[in-house]
Amino acid sequence: MFSRGSLLAGAATVALFLAASATPAGAAPAPFEISSPSPAVLEAMQRDLGLTSQQAITRLANEERAMTTESALSAKLGSTYAGAWLNGDASQLMVATSDAATADAIRAKGAQPVIVSRTLDQLNAIKDRLDQAPAEAKTGASLWYVDAPTNTVVILAAQPAATAALVAAAGADRNAVRVVASNEQPQPLIDIIGGNPYYIGSSRCSVGFSITKGSTIGFVTAGHCRVAANTTNPTGTFQAYSFPGHDYAWVAAASGNTVRPWVKGSGGTNVVVKGSTQAVVGASICRSxxxxxWRCGLIQQHNASVTYSQGTVTGLTRTSACAEPGDSGGSFISGSQAQGVTSGGSGNCSSGGTTYHQPVNPILSAYGLTLTTG
Structure with a gap:
C-alpha cells in the first residue's frame, strides 16, 4: 500500500516535464528555451545517445532552432508543406515541399528543401483511411505511420503480404504506402515494479504530468491504465479516458496533494518543464x-497508428527511447518541452526498443486541462 504522500510524489514527478507557470489548454505553447540545459537531460543524452556533454548541448540548441524554423515554414508553405526532420547529428533541418518554387523560401530560413510528390495533408489522409478500415482488415499489421523522410505511409507487419487487406480496405494508393517486414509487436507497458508508481487494482502505471482543472488537481496518464479500474492507489479517481482510439486519461488526486512543475530525471534530479512545443522528427527525447x-532516444515519426490487442490507437509519436511494462503513462520530454505520455512499445532497456507516446497537447485540449509549468 502507498500513502497519500506517495501519490504526491508521483504527481510532482509528472509535473516536472510540463512547466512552471500554468498554460491554459489550447493556448500557444511556451517558447522553447535551452539557455541552461538540465544536468539530468545532458547526462541521459550522453549515456543513451553516445554524445559528449558539448555534443548534447549543441544538439539541444540545434533542435531548439529547428522547432522555431519548422513552425514558421509549415505556416508559410501551407498546403504544399510535406513534413520536416533533422539529419543524423541534428545539424541540418530538412523541410519537404511539393512545390519546387518554395525551395528558396526554405533555404532563406536555414533549412534544406526536399522536393516530394505528396504533401503532408495527403499523407495524413492516407493514414486516416487506414485508421478507419474495418478491424478485421488490420489484423495483419502491427502499426502504421506517416514517414516524412520517405514521403510515404509505412506499415509494419511480421508478414508483409498480410497487409494487402488493410491497403485494399483503405483504398490507399499503393505507391504512397510502403510495407516493411518487422517483428515489432507493441504492447501497453504496465505491471512491472519500480520507480514512482500508482496502482490500479493489481496493475501499475506511471504518472504523466501534473495538471489542474479549475480547483481540481491531478495528472494525465495513459488511457489503457484506466481499463483495470476507476480508482488509483494512492488515492485518486479517473475522471475521463480514451482507449483504444486514443491512449489518454486524467486522474483527479485527493486534496492535500501538491502539483509540481517537474519530472523525475536521472539520479533523482528534477527536470523543470517550460512548455509543450512539439519537437521535430530527429530531435532527442527523454522519458521517465x-x-x-530516465531514458533517452530520438523522435522517429509523428502520427503513428499502433494496433494493440485491444484495438488501434492513432496519433502517437514513435521514438527510439526504451521502456518496459510499468512505464505506461510516464512523461516524455524534449529539452524543457513536454511531449506526451508513454503508451506502449516493443523491446526493452537491455537490448533496446521502440516506444510510442500519446502527445500531451491533445489530452489537455480534450479535457480542458491546464499544465503545471515552471
Missing part, C-alpha cells in the same frame, strides 16, 4: 517511468 527511470 516507474520501471526503467
Amino acid at each position: 517511468g516507474s520501471t526503467t527511470g
Whole structure:
C-alpha cells in the first residue's frame, strides 16, 4: 500500500516535464528555451545517445532552432508543406515541399528543401483511411505511420503480404504506402515494479504530468491504465479516458496533494518543464517511468497508428527511447518541452526498443486541462 504522500510524489514527478507557470489548454505553447540545459537531460543524452556533454548541448540548441524554423515554414508553405526532420547529428533541418518554387523560401530560413510528390495533408489522409478500415482488415499489421523522410505511409507487419487487406480496405494508393517486414509487436507497458508508481487494482502505471482543472488537481496518464479500474492507489479517481482510439486519461488526486512543475530525471534530479512545443522528427527525447527511470532516444515519426490487442490507437509519436511494462503513462520530454505520455512499445532497456507516446497537447485540449509549468 502507498500513502497519500506517495501519490504526491508521483504527481510532482509528472509535473516536472510540463512547466512552471500554468498554460491554459489550447493556448500557444511556451517558447522553447535551452539557455541552461538540465544536468539530468545532458547526462541521459550522453549515456543513451553516445554524445559528449558539448555534443548534447549543441544538439539541444540545434533542435531548439529547428522547432522555431519548422513552425514558421509549415505556416508559410501551407498546403504544399510535406513534413520536416533533422539529419543524423541534428545539424541540418530538412523541410519537404511539393512545390519546387518554395525551395528558396526554405533555404532563406536555414533549412534544406526536399522536393516530394505528396504533401503532408495527403499523407495524413492516407493514414486516416487506414485508421478507419474495418478491424478485421488490420489484423495483419502491427502499426502504421506517416514517414516524412520517405514521403510515404509505412506499415509494419511480421508478414508483409498480410497487409494487402488493410491497403485494399483503405483504398490507399499503393505507391504512397510502403510495407516493411518487422517483428515489432507493441504492447501497453504496465505491471512491472519500480520507480514512482500508482496502482490500479493489481496493475501499475506511471504518472504523466501534473495538471489542474479549475480547483481540481491531478495528472494525465495513459488511457489503457484506466481499463483495470476507476480508482488509483494512492488515492485518486479517473475522471475521463480514451482507449483504444486514443491512449489518454486524467486522474483527479485527493486534496492535500501538491502539483509540481517537474519530472523525475536521472539520479533523482528534477527536470523543470517550460512548455509543450512539439519537437521535430530527429530531435532527442527523454522519458521517465516507474520501471526503467530516465531514458533517452530520438523522435522517429509523428502520427503513428499502433494496433494493440485491444484495438488501434492513432496519433502517437514513435521514438527510439526504451521502456518496459510499468512505464505506461510516464512523461516524455524534449529539452524543457513536454511531449506526451508513454503508451506502449516493443523491446526493452537491455537490448533496446521502440516506444510510442500519446502527445500531451491533445489530452489537455480534450479535457480542458491546464499544465503545471515552471
